[in-house]
Amino acid sequence: MAFGSPDLPSVLVECGYTCHSIEQTFPVGVNKVVNPEIILCSDEEKHTLIIEAKSGANLNENQLARYALIPSVQLVQVAQVSSEAGTTYNLLIVGQEPHLARLSLGSSKVPDANRVLSVTVEEGIRKIENSFVPAKLDAEFVPTLPVNWEVVPNNFLPVDRESELWEFAEQTIPEVVAAILRGEPEISVEELAVSFIKHWNFISLAYRADLKERIYNVLKIAAQNRFSEFVSFKQKGKSKHRMTLTIPPALSSSRPKLRARLQRQLRLLMTDLKSPQIPFVYGP
């Protein structure tokens, strides 16, 4: 929404919100930190919107208590928001409708007027408790901000540790294909990760290791089967996470044949991994 997707509500763009950070950790006291999913900032509304997503039924009281400490710190200093945006803030918790009762109970244990509790419903995001400081933003939740969930973008966070293999393949293999077409001799798992997890350098090392292993698994499957003529691992002297790329001699003299072959193998691999791709029957 903050990036102005034409298929989603425009209130965040109209209010001048921009994406400040994703999964940024900042201190709220001595030995106390918070790590929200997203921070959006609006100089125009003089407001920072800190967003926590909850997939489960429980709100962690300690976490709520830490967030309640935000008025005791300067967001400008601890989270590097602008002085205008740091004037006011809200914490927006977005939970799921089936857990509404438990979420409300959990919220009541740590009262905080700056915290807006909401849940996702079929029609959008429904505000349950408290109000946003900017009147224009608050007015859009009447009480539900209409959201068409079918058209929510995927690209900003295309995978996480719970994603399926085909989801990793969807992001990784086209980059391998492009590298082969450019004639590159090799590519690393890290380079592939950076190509589609754009905030790679700003996530924890442990999480990166996790994701790299998932990517490596997909590439191993590809190298063993559908892409065996193009990709190989474990060349002597090379690290486990570095792949050699080759073009078989039979395809090297014909770009159209090479492309067709790569496209076909990509489709077959995605079928192997049971991706919900369109049927493999369409031609140009």
Next chain:
Amino acid sequence: MADTLESVMTKAYDDLKDELHLKRNHSLVKTYILEAHSSSGFSHNALLNLLREIFQESHGARRLAATVSETQEENLFTVSGSRAKGEFFFFIDTADSRFWLAHAISKSDTSALVIDQMLGGSSNIDSAWMPMELLKYIQRLGTPRGLALDFDRRYMDRPFIRRGKAAVLDAEESSLARHEKSDISTGDHFEYVKMQLWGEGTNRILDALSDAGLTNSTTISKVRLRTEAESNSDLFSLADIKYDGKITGRGSSFAVYNGLLTEVLNRYATAVRSAEDKFRIHWRAESGRGKMFGQPFYIRLGPNGVPNLEHFCAKLFSGAEPFKLMGVPIRRNDNYYTVSAVDLHINQRIDFEVSRNTLSIFLPQKSCGNSLLRIYTNLQHFYSSDVKAIDGSGSGVFTF
């Protein structure tokens, strides 16, 4: 170079004015706007090597004997040779090291073949792609003298080709295959429009088509305009500017023609660079934290949206002309598809998300802004003239 090209221009103009056709050994000046990609920088020697590499790559594909030479001017080169039965000669002006002007004085069919072979044989070079908005702007730089429309929906509308042993068309689909109309077509557009209108007042035809509710099939592909020297109207150029960056010129003054070329090139280059500044998505550290820069590029797909999203994605990402985007569309739900595709013009990855109303493009940092103009321009020519490129605020991207 200027003297040579001016001589060609004036001879061509005299021929066409007097006899309505070119004499045997005369031709129009043809200028092609090209965009170069180089990983080794754009010094004079790097450009020379890049040119040699481009012609060597295209030579490897088909028979194209070419000699690339330097001239006395920095960053001006000549390319000469033969292709099939024709000789060709180009001046390649690389004053803008990324956006070149290639002036040809050989016959159109020969120079066109050479350019096609260069573009097809090398991912280091691409043509310009000028959307309608830019052509309309260019027309206002002088006195409009005509325009051409070129819209072809047949590729996008053509029914699927079934592959594989198990594919059996059911009664409805085989009927579909036999008839020209497919289930992507809503019947509210022309399938193929090719029209050339020369003379004054030709823009009125666009008003007439608009009044008839046919704005979605009337893509401007070429504009003709007359430009003159401010101080002397006897010094003039009559130029045709086509959406793929090909410009042909005749008239009495190469300087006037070149003035137009410079303006067109600058506008185009600015559009590409602005697109890169605005739409390349990447993260970098700022004030001790990671921050995202760039934003998605949106193309609104017309007032009626896309009735058959699966067919639309299958066609757009098949890897075939005209789009040359190769990917596997993933169906997230009936109304949303995601595609990580390879742009076969430059062999770089670009990500797409497609709803019925919007094509969202996520341009990686190392990709080229030219890709956005190319995709948008091709959608105007091969899908609908009504598509509109916007940014996150809803504002038109290509306003000139």
